[in-house]
C-alpha cells in the first residue's frame with residue numbers, strides 16, 4: 001500500500017478517534033493528521049496513545065476556519081480528507097440548533113472549498129441514517145436504502161442532511177471527488193456519556209436512575225464502532241466517487257431492551273429504570289439495508305451485539321478515569337438541565 005496522508009476531522013470525538021486508532025494500527029506507513037476544535041465532545045485524553053505515535057499529528061482547529069484549514073492542508077498535502085467533525089447530539093440540537101447549522105453545514109462546505117482550491121484528490125463525508133427520518137414500528141419489512149428520500153426529523157439530522165446534499169451537489173457541479181457513508185447508531189469505546197449506551201452504563205455503575213424516554217420502545221440499529229471504521233476504510237480506498245453507502249449492522253433493538261441488558265450485565269436492579277418525558281419529534285425506528293456496501297465493497301459487520309456490548313461495558317469499567325473526568329466537569333450542567341437532577 002503506498003504511503004498516504006489522511007486528514008481526520010473530528011478525530012478527538014467518538015467515531016473519529018476510533019478511526020484514528022484503527023488507521024494507525026492498520027497502516028503503519030500512513031500519516032494521520034487529526035483536526036479537532038475540542039468542543040465539549042472532543043477530548044485530548046482520548047488521543048493520548050495516538051499522540052505518542054510519530055505518524056500522528058494533532059491540530060486544534062475549527063473546520064469553519066477556512067484560512068487555518070487551508071494553511072494546514074497546504075503544509076500536509078492530504079491524499080484523503082475524512083470529515084467526522086460534527087455536532088451530533090439530537091437533544092442538544094433541539095435546545096440550540098444554531099451551532100449544528102454552523103458546524104455541520106458551513107463546516108463541511110468550508111472543508112470542501114479548501115479541498116477544491118488545493119485539489120485534494122479525495123473527500124469522504126461521514127453521515128448518519130437519521131437523514132432518512134424514521135420508520136414505523138409495525139413495518140419490520142421496511143429498511144432505509146440509499147434511494148430512500150432524505151426526510152430529517154430533528155435540527156441535528158436536518159443539518160446532516162443539508163451537508164449531504166451539499167456534498168452531492170459539489171460532486172455534480174464541480175466533479176468534486178467525494179463519497180458519503182450513512183451509518184446506524186454506533187457504540188463502543190470513547191462514546192460520549194450523553195448518548196444512550198454510555199449514559200446507561202455510567203448511571204447504572206453510579207446507582208443513579210436510568211432515564212428512558214417515552215415508552216422505551218423506540219428501535220435503533222446498533223453497529224460496533226470498529227465495523228464502521230472498516231467500512232470507511234473500504235470506501236476511501238475504493239475508486240467509487242459520488243456514491244452514498246449505508247452502513248448498518250442489521251441489529252435492531254428497542255431502547256428498553258438495551259437498558260435491561262446493561263442492568264443485567266452489571267447486576268443492578270431494574271428498579272433504576274425511570275420513564276421520563278419523550279424527546280420532541282422522537283424518531284421511532286432506524287433500520288439500515290447495507291446491501292450496496294456489501295455487494296460493491298464486500299463489507300459485512302463482524303462484531304455481534306452480544307460481544308460488542310460486553311467489550312463496551314468492560315471498556316467503561318476499565319476506563320473510569322476517562323468518563324469520570326467528563327461527568328465531573330461542564331457535563332454536570334448539561335445533565336441537570338436535561339434531566340433535572342444532579
Ligand code: TDX
Pocket residue numbers: 088089090091127128129130184185186194195196197199211212213214218219220255279
Ligand atoms: O437519556 C436517554 N434516554 C433515552 O431513552 C438518551 C440519551 C437517549 N434515549 C433514547 C433516544 C433514542 O431513541 O435512546 C435512543 C438513542 O439515543 P441517542 O444515543 O441520543 O442516539 P440517537 O438519537 O439515536 O442518535 C445517534 O445515532 C445517530 C447519534 O447520537 C447520532 O449522532 C447519530 O447520527
